[in-house]
Amino acid sequence: MHEADFDVAGQTAIVTGASQGIGRAIAETLAAGGADVAVCSRDIDRVGPVADGINEEAEGDALAVECNVRERDQVEAFVEETVEEFGDVDALVNNAGGEFVAAFEDISPNGWNSIVDLNLNSTFHCTQVAGEVMREGDGGCIVNLSSVNGQHAAPNESHYSASKAAIIRLTETLAVEWADDGIRVNCVAPGLVQTPGVAETLGIQSDQMPPREQVDRRIGHGEDIADVVQFLVSPAAAFMTGETVTVKGVPRPGNSMQHDLGLE
Numbered sequence: 001m002h003e004a005d006f007d008v009a010g011q012t013a014i015v016t017g018a019s020q021g022i023g024r025a026i027a028e029t030l031a032a033g034g035a036d037v038a039v040c041s042r043d044i045d046r047v048g049p050v051a052d053g054i055n056e057e058a059e060g061d062a063l064a065v066e067c068n069v070r071e072r073d074q075v076e077a078f079v080e081e082t083v084e085e086f087g088d089v090d091a092l093v094n095n096a097g098g099e100f101v102a103a104f105e106d107i108s109p110n111g112w113n114s115i116v117d118l119n120l121n122s123t124f125h126c127t128q129v130a131g132e133v134m135r136e137g138d139g140g141c142i143v144n145l146s147s148v149n150g151q152h153a154a155p156n157e158s159h160y161s162a163s164k165a166a167i168i169r170l171t172e173t174l175a176v177e178w179a180d181d182g183i184r185v186n187c188v189a190p191g192l193v194q195t196p197g198v199a200e201t202l203g204i205q206s207d208q209m210p211p212r213e214q215v216d217r218r219i220g221h222g223e224d225i226a227d228v229v230q231f232l233v234s235p236a237a238a239f240m241t242g243e244t245v246t247v248k249g250v251p252r253p254g255n256s257m258q259h260d261l262g263l264e
């Protein structure tokens with residue numbers, strides 16, 4: 001009888017932007033499942049404690065590195081340190097990302113470039129550098145973080161929406177280009193998820209969060225996204241590549257994230 005294999009034990013996974021929020025949940029979930037994780041953020045004092053917690057409690061080991069994913073040389077050093085520590089890279093989760101809210105006509109060229117740089121160009125840097133290790137080795141798996149705002153119109157987030165939409169096309173393209181290298185490339189598009197940044201915007205405290213068992217809720221937990229990422233990294237997703245998995249609870253017409261944020 002067939003038994004599904006969601007096991008990630010023994011894999012080495014890089015998770016970018018893991019000092020808080022969804023990235024932290026992904027790193028902790030993969031490590032709890034036995035993967036070794038290399039985590040980064042722009043501030044070692046913020047991401048270091050995440051790795052310390054993993055090393056204390058999880059089955060897998062963690063390495064924390066200060067790395068600004070917009071900077072190619074820092075990404076190269078991060079991946080090099082990961083290989084030195086763990087010997088290989090099996091999975092890359094391009095999670096680091098962010099935005100600010102502004103009407104299109106108010107976005108300066110500098111503001112536009114900074115969001116495209118953070119969301120899209122960083123994905124290019126990390127994927128090319130970590131992908132090289134995978135291509136020279138036994139292949140691997142890449143999971144990109146898009147957003148429902150990359151799938152639908154997102155008023156007052158045009159820079160973010162455009163960069164997250166581009167990530168979906170990049171995912172599909174690389175899935176074809178790197179299939180012969182044994183690399184699967186998939187994408188997750190979350191709806192609204194409670195993270196420190198979003199909590200600040202909406203004023204939702206973690207003790208007000210509806211439990212995960214509640215299907216009809218407007219906001220997700222980081223773990224809702226992390227569990228799907230674990231599935232995509234695991235052998236159970238062996239026949240999935242080039243896909244974008246939307247994780248947003250009950251499918252409602254339009255872009256419920258924009259509505260919830262009061263941006264429509």
Ligand SMILES: NC(=O)c1ccc[n+]([C@@H]2O[C@H](COP(=O)([O-])OP(=O)(O)OC[C@H]3O[C@@H](n4cnc5c(N)ncnc54)[C@H](OP(=O)(O)O)[C@@H]3O)[C@@H](O)[C@H]2O)c1
Binds near residue numbers: 022041118193
């Ligand atoms: N939360 C949502 O509702 C939601 C919905 C859809 C998609 N997403 C996507 O999911 C991902 C995570 O979102 P989140 O809400 O968890 O974000 P968040 O709470 O703002 O956390 C962002 C993380 O990225 C790190 N980071 C930011 N800039 C970085 C850089 N240049 N280099 C390295 N690390 C950097 C931050 O760490 P430091 O500040 O310590 O550098 C932090 O750990 C993003 O790509 C976001 O677009 C989120």
